[in-house]
Amino acid sequence: MFRWFEQRLDPFPAEEPIQPPRQLLAFCLHYTRGSWPFLIIAALLMASIAITEVWLFSFLGNIVDWLSNQDRSTFLQNEGLKLTGMFLVVMALLPLLILVNSLFSYQTLMGNYPMRIRWLVHRYLLRQSMAFYQDEFAGRIATKMMQTALAVRECVIKLIDVLNYVVVYFLGTLLVVGLADWRLIIPMLAWLAGYALMMRYFIPRLGKVAEAQADARSVMTGSVVDSYTNIQTVKLFSHARREATHAREGMTGFMETVYRQMRLVTLVNVSLYLLNGMLLAGVTGLALWLWLQGGISVGAVAVAVGLVLRLWGMSQWIMWEISALFENVGTVQDGINSISRPQLITDQPDAKRLEVSRGEIQFEHVRFHYGKGHGVMDDLHLHIRPGERIGLVGRSGAGKSTLVNLLLRFYDAEGGRILIDGQNIAEVSQDSLREHIGMVTQDTSLLHRSVRDNILYGRPDATEEMMLQAARNAHSDGFIPGLSDARGRRGYDAHVGERGVKLSGGQRQRIAIARVMLKDAPILILDEATSALDSEVEAAIQENLNQLMQGKTVIAIAHRLSTIAEMDRLIVMDQGRIVEDGSHAELISQGGLYAQLWARQSGGFLGEDL
Numbered sequence: 001m002f003r004w005f006e007q008r009l010d011p012f013p014a015e016e017p018i019q020p021p022r023q024l025l026a027f028c029l030h031y032t033r034g035s036w037p038f039l040i041i042a043a044l045l046m047a048s049i050a051i052t053e054v055w056l057f058s059f060l061g062n063i064v065d066w067l068s069n070q071d072r073s074t075f076l077q078n079e080g081l082k083l084t085g086m087f088l089v090v091m092a093l094l095p096l097l098i099l100v101n102s103l104f105s106y107q108t109l110m111g112n113y114p115m116r117i118r119w120l121v122h123r124y125l126l127r128q129s130m131a132f133y134q135d136e137f138a139g140r141i142a143t144k145m146m147q148t149a150l151a152v153r154e155c156v157i158k159l160i161d162v163l164n165y166v167v168v169y170f171l172g173t174l175l176v177v178g179l180a181d182w183r184l185i186i187p188m189l190a191w192l193a194g195y196a197l198m199m200r201y202f203i204p205r206l207g208k209v210a211e212a213q214a215d216a217r218s219v220m221t222g223s224v225v226d227s228y229t230n231i232q233t234v235k236l237f238s239h240a241r242r243e244a245t246h247a248r249e250g251m252t253g254f255m256e257t258v259y260r261q262m263r264l265v266t267l268v269n270v271s272l273y274l275l276n277g278m279l280l281a282g283v284t285g286l287a288l289w290l291w292l293q294g295g296i297s298v299g300a301v302a303v304a305v306g307l308v309l310r311l312w313g314m315s316q317w318i319m320w321e322i323s324a325l326f327e328n329v330g331t332v333q334d335g336i337n338s339i340s341r342p343q344l345i346t347d348q349p350d351a352k353r354l355e356v357s358r359g360e361i362q363f364e365h366v367r368f369h370y371g372k373g374h375g376v377m378d379d380l381h382l383h384i385r386p387g388e389r390i391g392l393v394g395r396s397g398a399g400k401s402t403l404v405n406l407l408l409r410f411y412d413a414e415g416g417r418i419l420i421d422g423q424n425i426a427e428v429s430q431d432s433l434r435e436h437i438g439m440v441t442q443d444t445s446l447l448h449r450s451v452r453d454n455i456l457y458g459r460p461d462a463t464e465e466m467m468l469q470a471a472r473n474a475h476s477d478g479f480i481p482g483l484s485d486a487r488g489r490r491g492y493d494a495h496v497g498e499r500g501v502k503l504s505g506g507q508r509q510r511i512a513i514a515r516v517m518l519k520d521a522p523i524l525i526l527d528e529a530t531s532a533l534d535s536e537v538e539a540a541i542q543e544n545l546n547q548l549m550q551g552k553t554v555i556a557i558a559h560r561l562s563t564i565a566e567m568d569r570l571i572v573m574d575q576g577r578i579v580e581d582g583s584h585a586e587l588i589s590q591g592g593l594y595a596q597l598w599a600r601q602s603g604g605f606l607g608e609d610l
Contacts, residue, residue, distance in 0.1 A: 139225025148335030211330030391564030446500030
């Protein structure tokens with residue numbers, strides 16, 4: 001039974017995620033699509049429960065009147081059928097309504113509803129540009145995704161529950177009490193006006209504090225996660241105390257919002273008790289006066305006082321539900337600021353798959369300034385022939401990494417175009433573009449998964465033997481069998497830690513090289529691919545890299561010029577421009593920038609003013 005209800009709402013919808021709206025209501029509605037039928041069913045069941053409970057209070061008044069007016073000897077004969085009906089309502093109908101409502105609320109909605117939101121948000125965020133992740137803490141983004149999913153659920157469900165109870169319960173109460181005597185409604189209406197004024201004063205203030213608290217919580221979490229992510233740097237500089245101070249600043253900012261919230265909570269509690277006390281005193285006093293005047297029965301007094309006591313408890317529940325609603329509203333609004341950003345790098349609606357048969361690359365009049373309007377790269381021309389191996393050379397900031405990032409479409413060129421085999425990369429799908437490019441970076445980052453998963457990331461459908469061969473070619477098969485993790489997994493099944501922190505730099509680099517070797521893409525980018533390796537391992541891997549380069553178009557970036565001196569052509573960049581182009585020997589003979597850089601590294605002109 002539980003599983004049937006749990007399977008009514010798919011937590012992982014197949015629909016493609018689109019940019020969510022930036023308005024609160026539209027944002028919540030956007031992520032509630034598909035869940036509405038079950039929310040409506042739960043709301044109708046909740047309304048039925050509320051109506052039944054109000055009817056039970058009315059029936060209780062009838063019992064009091066019967067006990068006051070009827071003879072004991074004939075009581076069961078006269079009212080036995082009605083009492084049996086009430087028994088069935090209490091013991092069968094109401095529990096059944098509660099059961100079905102709970103199944104839809106807890107089994108169908110509570111888990112699946114927020115998971116749908118997380119799934120759609122996560123898939124949308126995965127398509128965000130590199131710039132998006134460079135501007136945000138990874139921990140902060142993840143925290144906002146988790147918090148926002150739960151907050152949307154709470155906003156929608158709490159709003160429906162509160163409206164249900166306010167409308168059904170309060171109107172039912174007015175009706176039942178009004179049937180006894182319309183004058184009993186007066187203190188209730190006065191209480192409702194005071195209650196509405198109190199909510200109007202406190203709820204927006206609680207909402208503002210909640211929004212500030214959500215932001216302070218994400219800042220606090222982000223600073224803590226930042227310390228953990230960079231724990232090696234923290235320990236290298238012996239800054240545990242400094243990091244604790246930094247985290248304390250975030251925690252202090254969070255606690256300030258907590259104090260503000262708790263002050264409002266105290267004021268709400270006191271105000272609500274005073275208001276409810278006035279309601280109880282007013283209704284009870286008026287009911288007793290009317291009974292003394294012979295205007296109402298004992299049962300009517302019992303119903304009126306009983307419903308007031310029920311409203312006493314419910315008013316506190318409603319107040320805190322609305323407070324929680326606004327707290328979640330603040331969390332959602334905070335999440336919208338991160339989640340509802342447009343994707344800067346998107347595929348065109350009619351984007352085709354990139355087809356690479358030759359591997360020719362052309363940069364035509366390319367301009368790019370990281371949105372600054374000037375600098376970085378202006379009118380760059382570069383033609384890389386099919387199967388040609390080129391080396392990119394230049395000082396830091398010359399534009400080498402920018403050129404590679406544009407080729408990978410981590411950023412879109414602000415002018416000109418980039419072609420691969422005559423196809424504009426801006427007009428093909430990003431996935432197909434990157435499928436045809438293999439890259440080994442200097443700052444190697446591994447996933448916190450097994451060694452096998454990390455190598456197979458280059459080609460998930462590869463066989464075990466293909467994976468093992470790639471490890472051998474990258475000379476990583478020597479250390480992998482000796483790896484183990486905290487759960488006792490060994491060798492290729494051992495997990496490597498966050499970003500591969502459990503491995504040395506050289507070990508991470510070799511696994512990354514194995515991953516790219518397994519991918520075997522027609523275009524290969526090597527960004528300081530062997531910088532973390534010792535000379536002996538580098539020499540061994542270089543032979544396999546040379547084999548890997550056969551028949552591929554290769555772009556290699558290296559500050560250690562000896563590693564790219566044998567490339568077919570060297571491209572020397574400076575301030576976003578190509579200033580020299582030729583083979584190693586040609587550039588040395590020209591005596592330009594490359595010759596200067598080579599002389600510095602080889603020691604030929606050490607100490608001379610160049």
